[in-house]
Amino acid sequence: MKIALDVNGSDEAPASELAGARRALEERDALDLILVGDPASVEPILSEWPDSLLDRVELEPATDRIHPGESPASAVRKRPDSSIVRGIRLQKEGRADAFISAGSTGAVMAASLIFLRPLPGVARPAIGTVLPTAKGPTLMLDAGANVDCKPMHLLQFARLGAIYAQDLMGVPEPRVALLNIGEEPEKGDELSVEAHMLLRESNLNFVGNLEGRDVIQGACDVLVCDGFVGNVLLKFYESVAEFVIGLLGRELDLQGVDLDLHKVFRALDYAEYGGAPLLGVNGVTIICHGKSPPKAIRNAIRVAVQAVESRMIAHIAGELGQSEANSADP
Amino acid sequence: MKIALDVNGSDEAPASELAGARRALEERDALDLILVGDPASVEPILSEWPDSLLDRVELEPATDRIHPGESPASAVRKRPDSSIVRGIRLQKEGRADAFISAGSTGAVMAASLIFLRPLPGVARPAIGTVLPTAKGPTLMLDAGANVDCKPMHLLQFARLGAIYAQDLMGVPEPRVALLNIGEEPEKGDELSVEAHMLLRESNLNFVGNLEGRDVIQGACDVLVCDGFVGNVLLKFYESVAEFVIGLLGRELDLQGVDLDLHKVFRALDYAEYGGAPLLGVNGVTIICHGKSPPKAIRNAIRVAVQAVESRMIAHIAGELGQSEANSADP
Numbered sequence: 282m283k284i285a286l287d288v289n290g291s292d293e294a295p296a297s298e299l300a301g302a303r304r305a306l307e308e309r310d311a312l313d314l315i316l317v318g319d320p321a322s323v324e325p326i327l328s329e330w331p332d333s334l335l336d337r338v339e340l341e342p343a344t345d346r347i348h349p350g351e352s353p354a355s356a357v358r359k360r361p362d363s364s365i366v367r368g369i370r371l372q373k374e375g376r377a378d379a380f381i382s383a384g385s386t387g388a389v390m391a392a393s394l395i396f397l398r399p400l401p402g403v404a405r406p407a408i409g410t411v412l413p414t415a416k417g418p419t420l421m422l423d424a425g426a427n428v429d430c431k432p433m434h435l436l437q438f439a440r441l442g443a444i445y446a447q448d449l450m451g452v453p454e455p456r457v458a459l460l461n462i463g464e465e466p467e468k469g470d471e472l473s474v475e476a477h478m479l480l481r482e483s484n485l486n487f488v489g490n491l492e493g494r495d496v497i498q499g500a501c502d503v504l505v506c507d508g509f510v511g512n513v514l515l516k517f518y519e520s521v522a523e524f525v526i527g528l529l530g531r532e533l534d535l536q537g538v539d540l541d542l543h544k545v546f547r548a549l550d551y552a553e554y555g556g557a558p559l560l561g562v563n564g565v566t567i568i569c570h571g572k573s574p575p576k577a578i579r580n581a582i583r584v585a586v587q588a589v590e591s592r593m594i595a596h597i598a599g600e601l602g603q604s605e606a607n608s609a610d611p
Numbered sequence: 612m613k614i615a616l617d618v619n620g621s622d623e624a625p626a627s628e629l630a631g632a633r634r635a636l637e638e639r640d641a642l643d644l645i646l647v648g649d650p651a652s653v654e655p656i657l658s659e660w661p662d663s664l665l666d667r668v669e670l671e672p673a674t675d676r677i678h679p680g681e682s683p684a685s686a687v688r689k690r691p692d693s694s695i696v697r698g699i700r701l702q703k704e705g706r707a708d709a710f711i712s713a714g715s716t717g718a719v720m721a722a723s724l725i726f727l728r729p730l731p732g733v734a735r736p737a738i739g740t741v742l743p744t745a746k747g748p749t750l751m752l753d754a755g756a757n758v759d760c761k762p763m764h765l766l767q768f769a770r771l772g773a774i775y776a777q778d779l780m781g782v783p784e785p786r787v788a789l790l791n792i793g794e795e796p797e798k799g800d801e802l803s804v805e806a807h808m809l810l811r812e813s814n815l816n817f818v819g820n821l822e823g824r825d826v827i828q829g830a831c832d833v834l835v836c837d838g839f840v841g842n843v844l845l846k847f848y849e850s851v852a853e854f855v856i857g858l859l860g861r862e863l864d865l866q867g868v869d870l871d872l873h874k875v876f877r878a879l880d881y882a883e884y885g886g887a888p889l890l891g892v893n894g895v896t897i898i899c900h901g902k903s904p905p906k907a908i909r910n911a912i913r914v915a916v917q918a919v920e921s922r923m924i925a926h927i928a929g930e931l932g933q934s935e936a937n938s939a940d941p
Contacts, residue, residue, distance in 0.1 A: 462838070492843070494849060494850040510839065510843055513790060516822050517844060522855075
């Protein structure tokens, strides 16, 4: 198995990516990595690695970098030597089984859509994000790839998420819920009311609407929403955890209490879950936070390995391609 | 000044409401209250109050109660003797200057729309909620009264919120932001892109788009959004604060640390800010959380008093009625 890793991507690139890559290689024998990035910054770090690890690593030169402020689609077209375009193309060319990047989310998504293409039956690929909850992870999608969704898109997100939960979270019959502002089927905006009906009529294990207050209780495995509300919620969640830890850390210091808050809040730590999969394209793309520490990169590699080993893409193609064929029946 | 208070509303009614009412009366001389509720449950508690407070209290009998599960509009029509309908009508009849309830949010809203009516120039009254942030309160609206909003509605929410911030939060030139999924004007869904343009062209102090991660930093005074995303965010926020305090409380107990977390998180405590105003109706309606402790009721009374004293309704009528007249110009 060969995973391509963008080492130009994160805020601490390439140090964070390389530290995470090293841990992943040390922990797992059946893994080779293609490091996609600027040789000038990567080689000094690799020179300190043992030969046993270097034997399992290839360097794919990519001297360019797409910056967060750039328009994703035009940057992807204008920068063929960027690590994101090079990395995605490695998958397209069959040289890598998956691609991981902590660079511009929009550019990773755009490059995946342009070069890998959506799978048959998938109108809009979605970003899935694992939200930590009181009862373990919940996969929320879409986390920001799509706005102005139609009810049918939300149904597809649910199907994509259910396959991810089965293949990567070990949940045989994932509980799928719709993020909404009330429990009753008639609650919410037009999109939610119609999506609720589609989900109820589907063969998914649909457990109904879930309100904002229920998310953290872990009442479902897959939480479906439009990418606008998903993105707002995700970013808010990340910031609240940081804020609370900061506020409390100062107070504990004042009181002379020595407590590792990050350990207490390990359950709420995003880095534990690695990156966010882009679901519904013909390839494995994992998007990491720009602030990813080595642990998050290591875990993203683990997620990519699991996606490849479980044959997630084939499962998505089978189920969503199938349902497209069915819905085209007269 | 006479404020009507629903004492059938909260989960701990009437005890919580009466304890909050008593504190408000003790703290402020120029205040009379009309307690709207079931005499059988209220009178035993009032019998323990001193005469000096009882002189400033009237009891408006309302033996019926609208339950959270009922359809708001039909419940309001079917239950004329409910505390919510009685209380709102007191305002309509000129017997009270404001109404406060911790009962069904939907029913308080429906009764306000039916009996008080929206002010001229207000297409859709909105629920404003004060979100605690690192730099003090931010008023977010709409928090759930409206879904499927049009750009013009978001502009009106901004105007309503700015007047509230001026009159009740003491901010002369409130910074108004649009909740969105990116900073750039072209980011977001169709609603956000168009609302951004309207806000930028308005005479408001519009500071641009705000992402989910910026909310807790307190980067604006008034945060505008569709009621769907506002409601999801609000309920999520409330639940995260509770969850974190619970998680941490257990850990501190284990470590033998004695720390009053609610004191540490006072800045994040909703009860500090009292209730949520329904902005844009011809009257002062304050909606409290069903779990409101006495402190929240006391603070909601304070908010109602401020709204009346500052002549908020006249300001809204002046500014939004004016802008309606302008926009009707040829």
